[in-house]
Amino acid sequence: MVKGSNVSLAALSENVGSVIVSLSWGSPTGEGDADVSVLLLDANGKVRSDADFCFYNHPVAADGSVQLLGKTPTADGSEDRISFDLTAVPSEVDRIVVAASRYGSARFVELDGVKLSLADGSGEELVRFAIDDADSVSAIIFGELYRRGEDWKFRAVGQGYDTGLAGLATDFGVDIEDDAAVEEVRNKAAIDDQADTTAPASANEPKPHGTLEAFPAPRRPDDEVQPRKPTARPRTAKKKVTLPKAAKKTLAENESWKEARLFPVSALKSDRDRETRATSVLLSVMAQAPEFGRRLTAAFGAPAGRMETFTEVTLPHSDTPRRPDGVIRVERAGKLWTALVETKTNGNALKVDQVQAYMDIAARRAYEAVITLSNDVALEGSPLVDVKIDGRRKHKVALWHLSWAEVAHQAQMLIRHEGVGNAAHAWLLKELLHYLQHENSGCHGFQNMGPAWVPVRNGIDDETLCQGDSRALEVVESWERLIRQVCLRLGGELGQKVLPVHPARRGTDPKALRGRVADQLCLDGKLQAELRIEGTPGVLAISADLRIGKLRTSIEIPAPEQGYPLAWAKRLVRRLAEAPADLHIETLIEGETSGPRGTLERLRPEPADMLPKQNGTQIAGFRLSLVKSMGNSRGNAESGFIRSVDDAVHRFYTAVVIHLEGATPRRAPSKEGATG
Known part of the structure; x- marks a missing residue:
């Protein structure tokens, strides 16, 4: 596409209920990078509220229609992907802006190969737009998805901003918190707190703001309306992440006592046991902890919706029924998204005939994807399993790969750094992570340099x-x-x-x-x-x-x-x-x-x-x-x-x-x- 052109998504593919937009770039030094952002706009070209601004401090829309999937390395830089569930976009949203910004004094002119691509739910690329005239700007609107009746269209924009992410967001109605002012207030508060601890206070002197009273405040009458805490405004500065605190002191009498675990590993004796247990453990946690399940499946084009997972499902295939290790189903607005899962543990490699059979089954039954899961790590331009795609079939099936290391990484990011919805979900993810990292689980990630x-x-x-x-x-x-x-x-x-x-x-x-x-x-x-x-x-x-x-x-x-x-x-x-x-x-x-x-x-x-x-x-x-x-x-x-x-x-x-x-x-x- 060229700047200013537009295209109807329905004219390019029948599978555009969910799409993946990728923004990519590189730099001569290998150090250049940028951050993506998405704004959901109404008919007036403004956000309905600050919640319609998705960026690194707010990566997932509340309704699941937008999710920032993070960066993946490419041959010459990195690629940032965004998942859009267009069936979940509220009717009041008329236009979705896709942008990226650089941090601090960095500018886009320092980057090479700045481009956007859009793929349908099967992973097939539909649109590509290269920005060859990236000037000394700190933010760029790459493109926008917009409604035309019941259909969605895409427009290549390529508009630059000198005022960075904050300026871009402000133009669309987002109330950005001023980070410099925040730091000034915090510094002043720290000075005041220090003065409070060093200077004696008179008994008749009013308490400084922030000082705790020695007795509880009087309770408000039930009929008195309490003032609502103002909603925090989006902050474009990134908050420093801290590592988790040390574990609490154990109540065990001696080191021989082992903590009870939700997913035990002591009974695993064979590779088949490990594959069955690992599949069941992972899929069950994905269904019960929506943040985690959505994070893994959004990258494969799955919509945001109610997820159910199954193991040891029997499906007909020629004269011999096939039993994939697992099935993932996501229901959204009465429509189903289905993926078959094939799992390997330890150093076991994926089998071409198995994956090919599952691809054929998925195509016949109009399933959307086949997901392979093993300790191996996929490389760009070098698929782990080379399957044949029947071009005569109208329905396309996407083949995706996950490594156990990627699964553990996403669990770590949620429970140690970003937070999840509630304590129960956090505990489930901790149990999953403990299982994956146990020496007997067979899910240790890439662990063999090969016969060569x-x-x-x-x-x-x-x-x-x-x-x-x-x-x-x-x-x-x-x-x-x-x-x-x-x-x-x-x-x-x-x-x-x-x-x-x-x-x-x-x-x-x-x-x-x-x-x-x-x-x-x-x-x-x-x-x-x-x-x-x-x-x-x-x-x-x-x-x-x-x-x-x-x-x-x-x-x-x-x-x-x-x-x-x-x-x-x-x-x-x-x-x-x-x-x-x-x-x-x-x-x-x-x-x-x-x-x-x-x-x-x-x-x-x-x-x-x-x-x-x-x-x-x-x-x-x-x-x-x-x-x-x-x-x-x-x-x-x-x-x-x-x-x-x-x-x-x-x-x-x-x-x-x-x-x-x-x-x-x-x-x-x-x-x-x-x-x-």
């Missing part, structure tokens, strides 16, 4: 691995799966966005990129990756040197714009007071490959040793690194490579990165729901 791992390491050791070897490509694919899982786990713990950085040019084919990385692995014996963690001052780099069996985690932080180099060095050493003594610090010099370096233990008494000896030398920044031995086995055993990478990233973030200036995460959604 040992031959490739041997080939690197004896220098016999040649470029073009297909086994090197298999290892690169496994490495990419591992990095995606590391991002999910770390992001779930921190409550922040953690995405792999792909230093690729726009339009680069993911398979071709993996081929080049595999050739490089054959040359230097290294697997490398970079993680972009929201709120950190740089990119966290990981390098696995298979020649020497070492893992290096590092981050480069830029030099401050003001001050003196010696003050920078001293300040950095002070901030790293709790960091490991073997942390390597290297000074980065403008125009040179390296500068002075040393361990934190040696530099603590003499920070000046970090500075170059030549006068006038420009310091670009500092590189902080930790090196550890990596596991040898291909699996997730105690000595395994996968576990050593996971541990190295976690240790580096918690011991080093979190202490750096600028490592405070940007404010995340604030909810008052129960968090357990």
